[in-house]
Amino acid sequence: MFESAELGHKISKEIYDRDVPKLREDLLNVQYDLAEKKRFPVIIVVGGVDGAGKSETVNLLNEWMDPRHIHTHAFPEPSDEERERPYMWRFWRALPPRGRIGILFGAWHTTPIVDRVLGRTKAAQLDQSIEEIIRFEKMLTDEGALILKFWFHLSKQQQKKRLKALEKDPKTRWRVTDTDWERFKSYDRFRKVSEYFIRQTSTSEAPWIVVEGLDHRYRSLTVGKLLLEAMRERLDEKPVERLPDKTPPMLPHIDDKDVLTALDLGKPLKKEKYAKDLETWQGRLNLLTRHPKFKDMSVILVFEGQDAAGKGGAIRRVTQALDARTYQGIPIAAPTEEERAQPYLWRFWRQLPRKGRFTIFDRSWYGRVLVERVEGFCSESDWMRAYSEINDFERQLLSNHSVLVKFWLQISKEEQLKRFKEREKTAFKRFKITEEDWRNRNKWDQYHLAVCDMVDRTSTAIAPWTLVGANDKYGARIKILKTIVNRIEAAL
């Protein structure tokens, strides 16, 4: 892996001075082309050995190109904001939108490697991180991102020489710290772990590019030329109309039984009983949020359901039990321009709660496999891969001591018609019913299938769906509150 990067590559000053002006011009052109076409983001990951020119290269790229279109992020010790979210949250925050270049200086690879070098983790844990990183990067490239992962390398001798040279020069002495020398002592172990990591995470879509870091002219020209070529190639690529569908079909529905038809849509609950139950469960929920351990967890609630199934009303019965400072309600409608320029999960990552808080999603990431599937807003392979992407996402949420409760509210077709008509009659409810609701209703059967497939593929032991028969609003609300209380209690 490191053979080519230990040869002592060198570029003379003459060649460098000759090549750089043209390279900078080309890089600027390709950068503006990218910004104009907005077809994909460029994610530059910078890693490698200390003293191999990582930081200099980051600065140089900002100098060579228009820094207004470059987002540069370094990742020192995580902030408290970051520590309260899943590990990948800080990287999601840093993703560049389509049309921009993001430079991630020490990205998601750093902690798994360093932890393993320092013996904080076992080999198997490193493998788990590797698997997660591969899945994450695959999601990014499937979403269209161009990922360039540069690994700046020095041999042990080279690193020693380089650290000494930096120390000797008064202008660069500040660059070398005791930590650097401390880390130099573990060079062999660092090399071994990174070699393994690089090998395992070099996929064809996102391979590591190992660059010898000794000679700054060689290093800079190599990175510049590769970046140019990669962007040019991708920009010139004619988009293929339709990718071949490599996904097998879903389970056929050959009888009339499925998770929705099997659901009891709810017997009426008497108003008095409802009022009493509501008080009980809201009280218990409120009490739980004041439990001393509650400040170490966060709660994410997902509400999905047909139009007029009563999501809004159910959510209000939940929030009534909460201190307004502890929750945030997120209604999901069409994505904003900023959100459309990112992978579809981005808009949900940005809304994840801190510890001790609730986030309540009124519709959610499941739009990908519901409305986007049914309406054809994304391709079949896009929504097919979403099932496992969503499972990955939710696993990350749960590994961060979050409680995730997912509700599907189901009403009968007749009940929906009744509610639609009521809404049209009542002046203060009229805003709730639109042309779109009627159009969706015409696709009832398609949504029905999509919901069944969604439950089949994303109701997991760690993040099960709770299907709620919602023909009776009272009963549905009580069931929802009860479920939330039970899930939080189990997690405390």
Next chain:
Amino acid sequence: MFESAELGHKISKEIYDRDVPKLREDLLNVQYDLAEKKRFPVIIVVGGVDGAGKSETVNLLNEWMDPRHIHTHAFPEPSDEERERPYMWRFWRALPPRGRIGILFGAWHTTPIVDRVLGRTKAAQLDQSIEEIIRFEKMLTDEGALILKFWFHLSKQQQKKRLKALEKDPKTRWRVTDTDWERFKSYDRFRKVSEYFIRQTSTSEAPWIVVEGLDHRYRSLTVGKLLLEAMRERLDEKPVERLPDKTPPMLPHIDDKDVLTALDLGKPLKKEKYAKDLETWQGRLNLLTRHPKFKDMSVILVFEGQDAAGKGGAIRRVTQALDARTYQGIPIAAPTEEERAQPYLWRFWRQLPRKGRFTIFDRSWYGRVLVERVEGFCSESDWMRAYSEINDFERQLLSNHSVLVKFWLQISKEEQLKRFKEREKTAFKRFKITEEDWRNRNKWDQYHLAVCDMVDRTSTAIAPWTLVGANDKYGARIKILKTIVNRIEAAL
């Protein structure tokens, strides 16, 4: 994951009898269409709960379709042949060629799940298996395979009832063994582990399809219809001319230093010294093969190099030291028809040595990233993904106590010309030089780049390349023998 498969699906006899004749006819048609077009293999993986109809379904498919075009494999306890090879070897053997259907009854998923259920492995080991399986299945789908993974499910109550019913009926009593009841005791644990496994290995290209196994008519119709639809869809799919290239470019060569130019091509070794060294190292190699521990390892040698670099001569100097019963030499030329109908690594898997044996490859799987790349025999994304596929392959070899030694023999362009001309002059060497050799020589620079990229991406800590300057044949042969001896010694 199992919600839909615990609803008590049922198909009446009337509907079944009405639908089956047409389904069988359609299945036969699609099967012949597949056999004729030979575009892809169909791999049906059968897994699930005991008593859920796995075996019955396998029989039924063979009954419904033309069994001559179906390869059915079960995987009981591995044979000694199989135990001496890497875990995946038996499954590679069972892969159906393009145009055929292969039914794998209990495939690569069984051991990881069962071992975890019985507590023989830790959670992290299961994760490692999962990662390997995902990479393996991705390779298969990238190579064009249609993979259908059926998981036959029963709820705990259903399984109990089913086992009892089978036991009661004299015709089926033999199906239920003590092991089945023993395993029933771990139902909950089995369910938990499989749920996790199914979730993690359900990718968009190869998701698990969970089928309720209770009602044999429901189960059979579901599998038949899904199989039909999946094959029809894939056969009707118009092949896309050219897939978008999602691979970033390789490291640019911006100076004249690379692993090949940096290589010392060899100073002449005197004939007498050579004869003495040869005897020494051949002797040591022979001795090693008689070491008591040698019978627990296998040795795989890979020889690559330019035309006329001396691979054949070097290989002969190795085999001279070996008992003819302990090695097999595999010259790799164009693949046979049978081999072309399989993933490109298949032809190498079939040649893996048993314990205590050598396999010597004269050219190898690296053809994918050398000749196939340079000549355009496969697409860029095909050879780009080959680097990690090859690394995966070699990791499996090594995890099986194999010693893998990879040689690249490098001669200068002038030396090659000299050797070509000599071959043309000498009658008994003339068979060694063909038009193709001259054509390859014209692509010297392209091969040069391909070799550098190959070393960069596949010379790993566990499976390094040994680059051999081969202008001097004597020196090259001694270096090769020495390397083999050292590597075997280190492994013993």
